[in-house]
Each structure stands twice: as C-alpha cells, then as structure tokens.
Amino acid sequence: MPSSSTPTSLSIPDLRATVHGRVIAPADDGYDKARAVFVGGIDRHPAVIVRVADAPDVATVIALARETGLELAVRSGGHSSVGHCVSEGGIVLDLSEMKAFDVDVATRTAWAETGLTAAEYSTAAWAHGLATGFGDTGSVGIGGITLGGGVGYLVRKYGLTIDDLLAADIVTADGALLRIDADHHPDLFWAIRGGGGNFGVVTRFRYRLHEVPSFVGGLLILPATAEVVAGFIAAAEAAPDELSAIANVMPSPPMPFVPEADHGKLVILALMAYAGDAESGERALAPFRALGQPIADMLAAMPYPQIYGPEDDSYHPLAISKTMFMDHIDLPVAETIMEHLEASDAAMRVAQLRVLGGAMARVPSDATAFAHRASRIMVNVATFYEGADDKERRAAWVDGLVAALQQDDRGAYVNFLADEGEERIRAAYPGATWDRLAAVKARYDPTTSSG
Numbered sequence: 001m002p003s004s005s006t007p008t009s010l011s012i013p014d015l016r017a018t019v020h021g022r023v024i025a026p027a028d029d030g031y032d033k034a035r036a037v038f039v040g041g042i043d044r045h046p047a048v049i050v051r052v053a054d055a056p057d058v059a060t061v062i063a064l065a066r067e068t069g070l071e072l073a074v075r076s077g078g079h080s081s082v083g084h085c086v087s088e089g090g091i092v093l094d095l096s097e098m099k100a101f102d103v104d105v106a107t108r109t110a111w112a113e114t115g116l117t118a119a120e121y122s123t124a125a126w127a128h129g130l131a132t133g134f135g136d137t138g139s140v141g142i143g144g145i146t147l148g149g150g151v152g153y154l155v156r157k158y159g160l161t162i163d164d165l166l167a168a169d170i171v172t173a174d175g176a177l178l179r180i181d182a183d184h185h186p187d188l189f190w191a192i193r194g195g196g197g198n199f200g201v202v203t204r205f206r207y208r209l210h211e212v213p214s215f216v217g218g219l220l221i222l223p224a225t226a227e228v229v230a231g232f233i234a235a236a237e238a239a240p241d242e243l244s245a246i247a248n249v250m251p252s253p254p255m256p257f258v259p260e261a262d263h264g265k266l267v268i269l270a271l272m273a274y275a276g277d278a279e280s281g282e283r284a285l286a287p288f289r290a291l292g293q294p295i296a297d298m299l300a301a302m303p304y305p306q307i308y309g310p311e312d313d314s315y316h317p318l319a320i321s322k323t324m325f326m327d328h329i330d331l332p333v334a335e336t337i338m339e340h341l342e343a344s345d346a347a348m349r350v351a352q353l354r355v356l357g358g359a360m361a362r363v364p365s366d367a368t369a370f371a372h373r374a375s376r377i378m379v380n381v382a383t384f385y386e387g388a389d390d391k392e393r394r395a396a397w398v399d400g401l402v403a404a405l406q407q408d409d410r411g412a413y414v415n416f417l418a419d420e421g422e423e424r425i426r427a428a429y430p431g432a433t434w435d436r437l438a439a440v441k442a443r444y445d446p447t448t449s450s451g
C-alpha cells in the first residue's frame, strides 16, 4: 500500500507516543531479530518496525505510510517466500504480538488475532478438542496462509483454511475498521479468501472449528523408486477424505532414526494425516506402508497439534522453488521426477506432491478468490543453493523439472509463488477471478492499482 500524498518525515518519538504497541527502530536492541524473515537471503533494513497492539495501531501505521510515502510491509508469521513482509527503508506493520484467541465452544467458532502461528492456534483450539486446518508448518502465520487459501493436513477432510473462514476484522487503506462476512462487504470477504494481503490489514479472523477427537499421523519414510512414487499418488487418490498426505521425494536427511546407509538416498519423506479414529486410520495408511519396506514408520495416534513438530528458529534456508498443479502422476511421470532428482547434486532438492480433492474440490471455483478447486495434485519443486556460485544452475534445475512436468493445469497457488512476474500471478487468479479482484481493489484501496 504505497502512498500518493506529499511525504512528511518519519518521527520515531511521535510514533512511540501514539501507538500502544512496540516501536523498533534501527538503533534498538532486537532490531536485527525483528527484521529477520523465515527464508534465507533476504536482508532488508526497514526504517521502523511497529509491533502493533490493536486495530487503532494498525490504522495509525497505515496512515503513517501514506503520510511519509514509505513502503508498507505487513507481517504476520514472516514466512512469505519472497519477503513481502519486510521492506528496505520502509515500515513493517508487524502483527506478531497480537495473539488473542477467543473460542466459543458452543458454536465451535473462534476469533483469532493474526499474530498467531498455525501451531499456536492449533494448540489453543486443541485445549477444547477442536481444530481448524492450516498448512504443514507450525510457524507459518495464520495471516498469510489464510489470505492465500491454506492447504494443509485437513484439506481433503475439511477443505482449505478459507473454507472455515466465517468473518474477519480488517483495516482498509483509508483506516476504516470493517467487520466483513458473507452478509457485510461480501465482495471484500470474497476477495480476502484467496486474494492475499492486498485489500487491507486483517486484525482478526473468525474461523469454524471441527471436532477432531482422534487423529493418526506423522512421518513415513519409504525408499523412492518411480513405482513407489506412482503407487503413493494412486494410494492417496484412492484414500478416504480423512486422509491428506504430503509426499516429499528428496534425499533422506541425516535424521537420527534413519539408518546411516540411507542418508542422502532418494526417499519419499511423507507427512501423513488421518483425521479419524485409530482403527480406520490404520486401514487407510496400510496401502502406503505396503508400497515398500519403510525406512522409518512413525505413524501413530496423536493429538492433532502434535503433527506440528518442534522447529529451529535459526533455520533460514537459501531455497529456490516453483509451484504448479498437475493432473496425474503415473509411472512415466514418476520416472521423470526420479531422473531429475538423481541428476542434481544439491544437498536438498525435492518434488513435493500433494493430492488434493475431497472437501476442497466440493466448493465452487468462484465461491472464493481461490479458483483452483478442480486441480488434482499440487507440486512444489524446490532446491537449496549455497550462494551466488550455484544459484543459477540450481534455478535451472528447478525450471527443468517444472517444464518436464507441465501438463494441462496451468494454475498456481499464490502462497507458494516465487517472484515470477505478472503472468504467474495471473495464473493464480485465472479469468473472472482477476477481474473481480481488481474491482474489489479499486473499491477498497483505490490509491494503488496493482494486486
């Protein structure tokens, strides 16, 4: 949300006197930690970071960006793959200290402030035996993931995160705080369900919660061959909606429970999630276990939030990735995946495969700004790189595998998009979705034209 009015200068003391939250300037302790983001290689120095405390603070910071002409970056969990949450020389509106969670067990709904991470929300909801689905990583902010759609462990059972979004409190570019839902500002409510963070700053979401009394899941590591990869996809497509799986075809990391002889060998490192009772879960998981002699089988009944394992705060990988949808992964396609993975010597390279469908696919494509309801498999191709020396060839490897895998579905999921230009943003918002988003943007944030 850049500004168009005559700039005034930024005064940190004035800002400190105005907002209820924390103002972190370059000379302050904690500045470097506060400007750090999840992905490596992004080293931006904002003029100020404001850890907002409430909606009035949000309005103040939006106004400040307009008045100073400084770029405004909005941050929830800081996991944007392109660093949209931090600005060089601009203002960071950081929601990470807004973490209130107000659950109404009777209606199975919760208001959650957007500084919560997926793991924090899930743990708070689980205290009541309830859950809302987010993504595969606990430290991802509910702000960014929800606004883009949200594809996670409950996607086939309950749909995208936005399919459980009932309302939001949003501060728009003009500083107004709006409560939006299906009946109030329905166009804006439609847009924020998949359209990303382009329409204002959301301070709270109201979500539907589900009872997940029992859950079976965890890590299953299988030796990767083309047959096992194709078999895995077939099993995931045949599985009941209760089962959502994420198959990472990659070299095995040197995990303590993986025999040393297997370190670095191509495996399917699968994250399995069965939202149902243990006995049916075992039945649904059996076809995956039968694909090969598991290298590690850590599937177990567990409380749902336990699927979010511990994370290392200092982990900031240098990665290149591209996202795509595919229609099918049969044996020849699996062979292509294996050949490309074998041809690279990057320490970490992965084809991440997620079979979609289920509840996500039962929502009409135009019901929200996420238009890819009919897409069958989401694929993320990624590799780590070490620096300038190998970046180009690692990027070429990603492009090569993506090109080799391209089928008819040319869409893209916005939350996994890298900096790939307008054509790919258009791929995230095909046809009428783009026009509808542009109209909502023109109505609620007429000062900026791009999305």
Ligand SMILES: Cc1cc2nc3c(=O)[nH]c(=O)nc-3n(C[C@H](O)[C@H](O)[C@H](O)COP(=O)(O)OP(=O)(O)OC[C@H]3O[C@@H](n4cnc5c(N)ncnc54)[C@H](O)[C@@H]3O)c2cc1C
Residues within 6 Å of the ligand: 038, 073, 074, 075, 076, 077, 078, 079, 080, 081, 083, 084, 085, 095, 114, 134, 135, 136, 137, 139, 140, 141, 142, 143, 144, 145, 146, 147, 148, 149, 150, 151, 152, 196, 197, 198, 200, 201, 202, 203, 415, 416
């Ligand atoms: C390790 C990792 C794993 C991931 N796994 C999944 C997954 O399984 N499923 C999935 O769907 N996605 C996944 N993602 C993608 C993730 O959903 C996006 O990167 C998401 O944008 C991150 O949200 P965030 O709040 O953490 O990030 P941020 O960088 O804080 O925000 C991302 C974007 O959203 C905007 N934004 C954030 N909060 C608000 C708000 N309250 N109001 C307005 N705008 C806001 C920001 O301005 C920014 O443009 C993953 C990403 C990573 C890095």
